[in-house]
Amino acid sequence: MNTALVLAVGGLTAVGVYLLTGRSLSRIVLGYALLGHATVLALLAAGGSAGETPIVGQAAPEAMANPLPQALTLTAIVISFGLTLFLLALARRQRTLSGDDLVEDDIEDRRIASAESERDTVAGEPSGAPAP
């Protein structure tokens, strides 16, 4: 397996995760795009060795790069492109509504966390089970 490609996959993943864990939506979109790159490269690296472009007539069949992973990877590129664009649209909408592009905390979870500490227990008085 091609170590250079593996390193590129690792580097792209690391930076992608770092950006995804930020608070700014625009950075999250960037992180998402980088993770897409990493996935595509991983597919390609796992799909076999490099070679000549698989076009019959231009390359001898035995010198070709494996065309099957390329076909699958192409789909991956297109789909991650679609999702990235949709994320961008969502981020823009958020910016329009709130004036910035920061990710808020999950309000429901916050409420659960604060309610849990306040809620009274149902235990009542200790059970009527005296021992000798």
Add this chain to the structure above:
Amino acid sequence: MIFSLLALHIAVCVLLVATGRRLGRNSLLVGAVPPAAAAVWAATRLGAGRTEAADLSWVEGLDLALAFRVDAFGDIMTVIVSGIGVAVFVYAHGYFAPEAEGTPRFAATLLAFSTAMLGLVWSDSVWSLFVFWELTSVTSFLLVGHKRTAPAAVAAARQALMITAGGGLVLLAGLLLVTDSAGTTLISEMPPLDGTAAGVGAVLVMVGAATKSAQIPFHSWLPGAMIAPTPVSAYLHSATMVKAGVVLVAVMGPALGSLAPWRPLGFAFGIASVFWGAIGALRHRDAKLILAWGTVSQLGMLITLFSAGTPKAVLAAVTLLVAHALFKGALFLVVGEIDVRAGTRNIDELGGLARRMPTAFAVAVLAGLSMAGAPPLLGFIAKEEAVKAAINLDGAEAWIVGFAVIAGSVLTVAYTVRFLVAVFGAGPATTLAMRRAAMSVPAAVLGLAGVAGYAALGQLSDVVGSAATRLSRAGEVADLHRWPGLTLELWISAGVLALGTVVGLVVSRRPGRVPVGYAARWTDASIDGVITFGRAACARIQHGSLPVYLVTMVATAAVAAIPFVGAGGLGHLFAWHSPLQAALALTVIGAAIALAFVGSRVAAGLALGASGITMAALFVVHGAADLALTQLLVEAAVVVGFVLAFGHLSRSFPKVGLRWKTARMAVAGAGGVAVMVGLVAASGDPRAAPPLAEMASASLDEGGGRNVVNVILTDIRALDTLGEVLVLATVALGVVALARASNGAERPSP
């Protein structure tokens, strides 16, 4: 027949839930029908020595099945469970006032318990046994908490559920180990086991049994459960459910009895409970609690005898099991009647009941004498056999168990005498409500059954003997004797009765203090502690910050990748196909890092473009021209979109704290490494070379195209590609809709 009876139980249970409101209190009488059928069926089988088996397999590969097997012991247990069930249903009809609320619900739950208990004693597969075991815990919880609005009832129900269901989990672990060692899930087919795993399993099974049968130190839930309506106390918490642990010890005895920890652990639980339970029964002043502590003591005796596992001990234990169900059931029913009619169970407030409740008194004396082990009653035979079995054990066990049985019997006589004297003897005159026949008849029947058992000892001996033979897997078990003759056991019995009576009379004169329930308090405190901890943990873990959630997930995934480090070997690694790849890989990482650290959004967009273009170059080097072309187009669109979306936002990103930034970097780095580890491990397997020549010729001949990648996409995977186009169209619609919406005047004031 087994499945028909279970189906009848379930059908009537559903019927009660559906029509209970119309039936009112009479739903209790309807509920008595299925137990009556089961009791009659089992009674006709008593002594015949037939075994009926039935199973319904579910997942064959996992040995998961509902497997039932009713043998001689199963018959006895069925008669106890269903027979006392009928008595309790009838009794409850008198116990609850006609206008009492929730009686149909009570009837349905009681019948559900009855079903679960039958399933438990009929189970041959450990898994169906476990399921019914837990069902009895749940129905017990519902019945203890019958008065939903009373906080004390709710707390007691919770404690009972926590201990018995917690014990159920321990039992589950034990059963897993045991079935693994035995190689079968059918109890009847388990050979005597040995080995460490089976030994640990035996300990866990014994602990599970001890929680259910309220053995020290898991006993505190049983006195607490006395807050339940008396029919529940009589049925679940003396006659049947608390016997589940005993039954488990009995049926697992042949398989686990030879393991080193089994007998000592059983003796420890049992003997501690014999004494502590009896002492509790001597100290409490609530008639029901006296009986409950007595139950703890008697269950201890049963656990001790079944743990010993010799044919004699098993015979004694089965006899005591039957006798205890009868006399303790009768006593509870009597106390319930007193409670209902006098309005109190406190022995200090009761007086003159011997004269004013003659039937109840007669039943209590009959049952009490049986409990004390006096002739001519069933309890006498059980105790004789127990003493005989104990002193015939080997070596030190004979002394330890013998002492426990004899001294325990003295205490039993003592608390029985105290109970009878304190409840029915002199005291303040009590005002009594009307007598209800539905309450006194079942109690009298159970009380007289003890006499009948003694009278019909010949038949009983066959029945009990064949059950003991099955349980101990011994060839032949000795008969029960109505009158043992002037043997050592008889002299011991006489001494026990005399000494116990004296102790009982002395103690009953003493105005005692009600003891403090330390065990119950500790249990409650620890349950509260667990709940408090759970709330605090929930508040900390579910804090609402999405980035922290994500960091947690990635860190977990990185840890999960650790076992794959170096898996599959590293031999397939090589540096690069061409040095250009290395240069481009470095460039793309560099672009990504730049993207992460540039301060302005426009620069970030540009860095994204740079990384995309480098990706395209990597594709070219790899020999993937189509990918490169697509990547360039896509990247251009993404960069344009990014600038459109964020271009006129403030130019720089918000600042974050250094510590959080460092943590994110560390986790992100770990995530990157984890992906590399996974990638290397996944590619380690040697694979066949791709059939390039076939693909090339097929592309030309069948697909009619020279570009193999395009032929795959538009020909072989045409439907997938169509789906892909649909995805893109949907995205386009969504993007347009979102963009349009933001142009309106709906922007809220901040």
